Amino acid sequence: METLEIVKEKTTAVKEENISGSEAVMRALIAEEVDTIFGYPGGAIMPIYDALYDYDNKLKHILVRHEQGSIHAAQGYARTSGKTGVVFATSGPGATNLVTGLADAMIDSTPIVCITGQVFAHLLGTDAFQETDVINITTPVTKWNYQVTDANEILSALAKAFYIAKSGRPGPVLIDITKNAQVQKFDYKGYEKCNHIRSYRPKPFIRKKYIEQAAALINEAKKPFVIFGQGVILGDAEKEFRQFIEKAGIPSAWTVLGLSALPTDHPLNVGMLGMHGNYGPNVLTNECDVLIAIGMRFDDRVTGRLDKYAKQAKIIHLDIDPAEIDKNVQTTIPVWGDCKETLPLLTTLVNKKEHKEWLKKFNDFSKEENEIVIKKEMHPTTNEMSMAEVIDALNELTNGDAVIVSDVGQHQMVACRYTKFNQSRSNVTSGGLGTMGFGLPAAIGAKYGAPQREVVAIIGDGGFQMTIQELGTIMQFGAAVKILVLNNNFLGMVRQWQQLFNDRRYSFVDIQSPDFVAVAKAYNITGQSVNDRKNLKAALKEMLDHKGAYLLEVMVGKENNVFPMVPQGCSVAEIRLK
Amino acid sequence: MNNDNKNQYAPNSSASGGAKGKQEYTITVYTENQIGLLNRIAIMFTRRKMNIDSFNTSPTEVDSVHRFNIVVNETEEVVRKLCRQIEKQVEVLKVYFNTNDEIVWQEMALYKVPADVIATKVKVERLLREKGARVVAIRTDYIVFETSGHREEINALTKALEPYGLIEFVRTARIAIINNSKGFHEKLKEFEALQPGEGIISNEFLNQQDKVFSM
Structure with a gap:
């Protein structure tokens, strides 16, 4: 009852205006206090980008290099800021490139609103250029999705989208807007935030x-x-x-x-x-x-x-x-x-x-683990560096105040095990889906979500190459992300499993990398590579002290394993220390 | 909750060594009427590689509310967890699941039989009368009968008609009513209240969907 009255008050207070669907999208985003959008333009979302052109001072748009990068960046943004990440992408390939990120955000409960362009409503189902059935493709990987074919629906669809994405157990929402709805004019009577959907109970009754x-x-x-x-x-x-x-x-x-x-x-x-x-x-x-x-x-x-x-x-x-x-x-x-x-x-x-x-x-178990595993990891007796000692050195310099974004694999487990954290919302990683390639774009988003904080992306040589093109985003928009590549010249986690369970049959885990420092340089990002322990701390310090983005590649032991480990199919009590 | 229908949050009866075997469950899903929801519900089953025996959508006694009747052959535990996942979907209002002794259900079938068989074979005519079949169309060359009942009854009639040149047969999905359901009018009041739970206010939003926040 209360809300209905509020609706009335607001609707009478605002003067009616005739605006386009795209303009309505902008007003909805402003009303939802969105400040950053990660996106990539294309044919079917052009009217929205045209409207965005006039909102340049209110809505910061980060042009990524691939749509997957946009949604991972939005995830990183959401995780550090606690706000909802917003993504723009076009129809067809633009939208399908979001699917991995949607699945990741779904399983890791990250609030994301994706706005995708779609072909004209009259072309739906005709195999039109860049038409894909985005709603049905994304249904299993979204908390909610909806196709808008009429500009009159845009405001309520977006209000619901932001409410659903953020409330209860958060998750990704996708709104697919056909091009005709983007250009269509309608009478704008003000934007109303959504706070109740009768079929949706974000919080269960506390008993x-x-x-x-x-x-x-x-x-x-x-x-x-x-x-x-x-x-x-x-x-x-x-x-x-x-x-x-x-x-x-x-x-x-x-x-x-x-x-x-x-x-x-x-x-x-x-x-x-x-x-x-x-x-x-x-x-x-x-x-x-x-x-x-x-x-x-x-x-x-x-x-x-x-x-x-x-x-x-x-x-x-x-x-x-x-x-x-x-x-x-x-x-x-x-x-x-x-x-x-x-x-x-x-x-x-x-x-x-x-x-x-x-x-x-x-504490007793901790001592034992320390003796058998951690000491060796932190102070290896070989010339090869371990991932753990890199993290340890990083801890000393950041003192636990940095945001750590990790990719997926051995380095992720090591980063989670050994990084020191003083405050919440400091660990950004792809947990449920285990998306390699998550790290770099998520770190970009994490920096926009927490601009005053140091953001260090810890990435393996495999995952880095999956979304390495986002260095271009850093180059263009200047996100001061510190990229720490732990390079063991292997797809390390799979190699570890092959060693332990497949009799060292290293099937296609030997991955070659380009000269990462040279690649970074090509993107105008300063960097260096370190393969000697004695240079590690100075290099880490230089990375952290550097203004702007920096890439530090650390060559680590090729065949190190992450322990302890609960082998698959075993009980947690059967955890192995070596 | 009291004498409400069995739902997936009721205490787990199978936990204390109840029936673990598969049996037929009729799942009743109350939803908003929204395009795409059919797919959202259907993929809950296909994702788990579960076979749907029967699937029916229908309006309900409440204008804006739709209802799905879905029949699966599964264990109680699987059905309970599945129903929780279905109920989690944004546009799903409520999900119940029931065994066959907790519901009244019917299926309907149409039979196309050659007209001359009916005209000449007294046995067929008697069979149809015994089974309570109703004539829905009479043409010079064929007659269409309709009957409704449980699956076994329909199957029995189909089998009996086969020797007499049954031309065509089609059967609907199961529709079911839960024995101790009070309908959805009452339940909807809880959903439309801003705060979930006990306090039920009079249902002023019912059939006034335009005033409730929606598309």
Whole structure:
């Protein structure tokens, strides 16, 4: 009722104007407080680009070199800024090039609004030039999508798009606008933000009963263990999360996407979960008595073999998405809701405790991992540099204040394991989809999302070549991204698996790279390559001190492996240290 | 929730050692009437390589609300998780799933039979009368009958007619009504409220979709 009245007030307040659909898109973006767009023009989206020409001072448009780059950049932007990333692309190939990014944003719950051009409505279904059925192609990889064929629908479609993308469990939304709707004039009566769709419940009803039951379980627990994911960051609930674990004194481990929600040196931060996570958190998952999962979805890379996962524990699962409850792991108490709201309710009900003995167990495992794995990684005895020592040296210089964007592979796992973080929204990586090529464009977006922060993109030699053309975007628009290429002349993660499980049959993992420094130079980006340990720190310092973008290639050991490792099909307790 | 229909958030009955085998489930999906939603729902099944036995879309007692009846042969656990995923879709209002003893259902079939067979074979005429078949068209060379019932009844009649030169046969998808459903008018009030949950206000938005935020 209330909202309806507001609608009336606003509609009468604004004078009617006759504007084009494209102009309406611009006004909607301004009303949604969009400041940056990542995109690439083309035939079917030309009217929108024409309208954008007059909004140059209000909407910053970053011209990427490939549409995949635009959506990854928008993802990076969304992850560091907490705002919705916006993408423009044309019909046909422009739109299909977004699909990887949409799938990535879908599985990693990143709020994105993509606006794609489409052929004239009367040409739909005629195999017109650059026509593809974008709505049906993108249906499984979008939270919502909609085709606009009439300018009168543009405002409400975009209002819904921004609302759906950002609310509840965020996700990508695609609005496909036919060219006739872009040029069509209609009576503009003001833009109305959307805040309610009757068939859409972004936040489930919080059931007090479950909060009470969960608190009771936690209060009885002798060995409670918190595992948390990106839900804490997406819910803007880092403070609430800390208050909860600090009061209840519960050791907490993170998923790759939950990383940076809790500072690295927090005494209750016991490390990383999953396949290449830390020793203690994995082993003790199968020893805790109450497992409290917060804003995470029990991905197979986190749980390992499900029928041997935390069978001894009572499980409390806090999630905003009811479909996640019981999806992979049967919960004892489902706490539905936004963790920003549910965590404080829990915190008031839990007793103040310290689980010293239990926390010590994590520390004991940590010592063992340190002896067997980490020391060797940080201080290799060979001449070859390790990825971990590069990260360690970087930590010393950034002091944990940088945004770290990683690509996918061994370097990603090493970056997640060893990077020091002091503040949230500092770790940007492709977790669920594992998209190689994500790193460079995401780092560009991350820099626009957090312009005052240092952004370091850590990328492997394989992934770098997948989206290397985005160096052109950096050249043209000057995003001061520090690119740290860890080059082992291999597709390292696949090579590691082939070594361990395929009897060293290195099938097509030997990848050759161009002279990256020369390539960067061609794009007017300063850089250097380092293959001697004694030059590493100075080179890293030069990279960080350099104004503007910089490329540092570090040659690392060809056949290093990432350990610990939970082999596929094994239980988390069967994690291997070597 | 009280005496509401079984839905996917009800306590898990199969967790305590209930039936784990596959059986027929009728899934009822209440949705907005939106182009593209059919595909969005259908791919939930195909993504999981699940076979759809029967799929029907229909209007409901509420003007703007559509309903899908989908029949699958699966375990309760699979159906429960699937229904949660379907309900998550933005334009889906509510999903229920029911076993056959919780619903009333019908399928309809049309039969085209040569006219001379009916005219000459008393047996056929008796068969059709026994099965309650209704004549919907009479032509000089053929007659079209219609019957409705459960799958087995329809299959039985089809089989019985085969020896008499059945020319053509077609059957609809299953339509089903949930035994203890109170319809969707009541439920919709909850959805149209800004805050989910207990407080139900009178349903002033019903059939006034233009006042509710939508396309």
